Each structure stands twice: as structure tokens, then as C-alpha cells.
Amino acid sequence: xxxxxxxxxxxxxxxxxxxxxxxxxxxxxxxxxxxxxxxxxxxxxxxxxxxxxxxxxxxxxxxxxxxxxxxxxxxxxxxxxxxxxxxxxxxxxxxxxxxxxxxxxxxxxxxxxxxxxxxxxxxxxxxxxxxxxxxxxxxxxxxxxxxxxxxxxxxxxxxxxxxxxxxxxxxxxxxxxxxxxxxxxxxxxxxxxxxxxxxxxxxxxxxxxxxxxxxxxxxxxxxxxxxxxxxxxxxxxxxxxxxxxxxxxxxxxxxxxxxxxxxxxxxxxxxxxxxxxxxxxxxxxxxxxxxxxxxxxxxxxxxxxxxxxxxxxxxxxxxxxxxxxxxxxxxxxxxxxxxxxxxxxxxxxxxxxxxx
Numbered sequence: 001x002x003x004x005x006x007x008x009x010x011x012x013x014x015x016x017x018x019x020x021x022x023x024x025x026x027x028x029x030x031x032x033x034x035x036x037x038x039x040x041x042x043x044x045x046x047x048x049x050x051x052x053x054x055x056x057x058x059x060x061x062x063x064x065x066x067x068x069x070x071x072x073x074x075x076x077x078x079x080x081x082x083x084x085x086x087x088x089x090x091x092x093x094x095x096x097x098x099x100x101x102x103x104x105x106x107x108x109x110x111x112x113x114x115x116x117x118x119x120x121x122x123x124x125x126x127x128x129x130x131x132x133x134x135x136x137x138x139x140x141x142x143x144x145x146x147x148x149x150x151x152x153x154x155x156x157x158x159x160x161x162x163x164x165x166x167x168x169x170x171x172x173x174x175x176x177x178x179x180x181x182x183x184x185x186x187x188x189x190x191x192x193x194x195x196x197x198x199x200x201x202x203x204x205x206x207x208x209x210x211x212x213x214x215x216x217x218x219x220x221x222x223x224x225x226x227x228x229x230x231x232x233x234x235x236x237x238x239x240x241x242x243x244x245x246x247x248x249x250x251x252x253x254x255x256x257x258x259x260x261x262x263x264x265x266x267x268x269x270x271x272x273x274x275x276x277x278x279x280x281x282x283x284x285x286x287x288x289x290x291x292x293x294x295x296x297x298x299x300x301x302x303x304x305x306x307x308x309x310x311x312x313x314x315x316x317x318x319x320x321x322x323x324x325x326x327x328x329x330x331x332x333x334x335x336x337x338x339x340x341x342x343x344x345x346x347x348x349x350x351x352x353x354x355x356x
Contacts, residue, residue, distance in 0.1 A: 013047055015159045016063050019070055026073045036069050060162060153196035157181075157188050158228050166236040184227045190220030222296040226276060253288045260290075267292050 020040070043062035160180050165173035194217035201207050241257055242250060254260035267290050268277025276293040314323075321327050 011159060012059055012063060016043060016066065019063075019066060022070060022074075026070070026077055031073065031076070032069050036066065039065050039069070064161075152199050153192040155188050155191050155195075155224060157185050158231070160231055162236055167234060171234075180227075180231065184224070187220045187223035187227060190216060191224050194220060219296075222293075226278075226293075226296055249288050264290050 039062060043059065043066060046059050046062060157180075160176070164176045164180075167176060194213045197213045198210065198217065201210055201213070241247070247257065250257055250260045254263060264277055264279065271277060271292045272294050276296055278291045278293060280289050280291055281287075282289045
């Protein structure tokens with residue numbers, strides 16, 4: 001077994017052990033316990049054997065089966081929690097309706113008693129509505145999938161989903177090994193360092209080098225996220241033409257697959273300097289778009305959801321404040337609509353992707 005295969009074996013072993021600990025945490029939702037242990041034993045047996053260069057790919061296939069079992073158990077756990085909270089909400093609504101019916105019966109008394117009773121009920125209803133809003137908000141928070149944020153400076157290199165040589169003859173083994181193990185790791189290390197340095201700046205209040213570390217975070221962070229995507233949009237069994245909904249979207253937007261392929265090829269080919277050609281979904285436009293990224297950090301803010309923004313271009317303040325941007329910003333805080341910021345935040349929290 002060559003050194004690269006040993007490295008991949010060690011890396012996949014660590015990844016699978018981490019998945020095993022997550023499996024243990026699912027407790028009663030592990031409906032396929034026997035199948036899990038059977039596949040785990042097969043996976044462990046493969047790792048212990050000394051195979052030829054096909055060993056990493058075979059191990060990865062077993063690891064992928066383990067991941068699917070874990071994913072199914074995790075999704076079932078989320079569904080159970082969601083159903084539980086929906087039942088609680090339904091019970092609260094039924095209780096509220098019963099209480100309102102009770103109040104309507106009491107309101108059938110004489111006019112004088114009715115006025116007193118109405119006033120009494122108005123106070124009670126106000127309290128009930130506040131309690132109901134609190135309860136709904138509480139259940140909404142509990143219904144959301146648990147956050148799993150990457151700690152500051154805690155990004156990790158995701159495992160390569162196939163062996164180094166799996167994409168040959170199109171991408172050679174050594175290129176894949178260096179690209180993933182060295183270059184991508186450098187982006188991960190650089191992003192972690194930048195995040196830690198910015199954390200130090202927040203603690204000390206010394207922002208002398210903040211512009212440098214922000215640039216480092218943009219460069220390395222964009223490299224990390226784009227490469228994580230890159231590994232997963234390739235496969236030893238890839239090629240051909242798209243199918244299903246993505247094909248329909250390509251045909252609708254670009255006038256057919258061949259036209260899309262030509263535009264994407266030309267866009268990627270004519271990026272100036274280092275960069276990327278990228279197909280994206282534009283949430284605001286509700287369609288696909290093709291982008292060029294020259295120096296990937298310059299277009300790194302894909303998929304972000306802004307919550308609060310301030311325009312500090314001179315055209316936004318020069319007629320009133322001339323060159324006194326500081327005064328403009330100071331006064332701007334008086335017009336911030338925090339209710340809208342809160343509304344946007346609550347919606348943004350619903351969007352979650354698997355962190356690395």
C-alpha cells in the first residue's frame with residue numbers, strides 16, 4: 001500500500017469514527033441498528049486489509065452507506081421533533097378556542113354585567129394573546145434544526161468523496177492529491193488563522209491590522225467554500241448531459257444545454273487571472289446565472305442574506321455632510337428599523353447548510 005493510500009485510509013478512518021459518535025447520539029431513532037453494525041464491520045474489515053489502489057474507493061463506498069444510514073436516522077429524529085411541536089401547537093389552539101367559547105357564553109348576561117364582563121375578557125384575551133405569541137415563538141424555535149456552528153477558527157478539510165486516482169484519465173492522481181491535501185488545506189488553515197486574529201482584535205480592541213485579516217478571511221474563506229463545492233460536483237461516474245429539473249432550468253434560461261455549455265466554457269476560459277466560472281441560482285431573479293470570479297475572494301459573498309446595510313459611498317451623504325462621513329454614520333443610527341432587522345433575522349435563521 002503506497003503512502004498516499006495510507007494517508008487516505010487514515011483520513012477516512014478518522015472521518016468514519018466521528019460519524020460513529022454522531023450515530024450513538026441518535027439513541028431511539030437508530031431503527032437500522034443491525035444493518036449499521038453489519039456495514040460498520042464490513043468497513044472496518046476493509047480498512048484492516050492491505051488492498052491494492054482500489055481499496056480507498058471501496059472503503060469510501062462503505063463509508064457512504066454508513067452516512068446514508070446516519071442521515072436517515074437524523075432526518076427521522078427531526079421529523080419526530082417537528083411532529084411533536086405541531087401537536088403541542090394544535091393542543092394550544094384548541095384550548096384557546098374552548099376558552100373563547102366559554103367567554104361567549106358568559107357574555108350573554110344583562111347589559112351592565114356584559115360591559116363588566118367584556119372589559120374583564122378583553123384584559124384576559126390580551127394576556128392570552130401575549131402568552132400564545134410567546135408559546136408559538138417558543139415552539140418555532142424548538143422546531144428549527146439545532147445550530148451546529150463551526151467554532152471560530154475551527155474549519156476542517158472535508159474528506160475527498162473518492163480516491164485520488166478516481167477521476168483519471170481526466171484529472172490525474174497527483175494533481176488531485178496536492179489539490180485537496182495541500183492547496184485546500186492551506187485555505188482552511190488561512191481562514192482559521194484569520195478568524196482567530198480577528199477574534200483577538202475584538203478582545204483587545206486593537207484593530208490596526210483588521211483590513212489585512214479581513215482580506216485574508218475573504219481569500220481563504222472563498223477558497224475553502226468553493227473547493228468544498230468543487231470536489232462534490234465531480235464524480236468517477238459523471239459526464240453526459242443533465243436530467244430532471246436542472247435540465248429544464250438550463251433549457252429555459254439558456255435556450256438549451258449546448259448553448260449553456262458554450263457560454264459556461266467561454267466564461268471560464270476568459271476569466272482574467274486566477275478565478276472560477278460558476279453556475280448559480282439567483283434567489284432574487286428566480287433563475288440560473290453564469291458568473292466569473294476573478295480572484296475568488298472578490299465574489300465571495302454568494303448565498304449570504306443581508307440583515308442590515310449602510311451605504312457609505314459619497315453620493316449618499318455628500319450634499320448634507322460633505323466629507324464628514326463619521327457624522328453621517330453617527331446620525332444614521334437614529335433611523336435604523338430594528339423591527340425589520342429582527343424580521344429578516346428570523347427568516348434567515350431558517351436557512352442552514354451542512355457546515356465544514
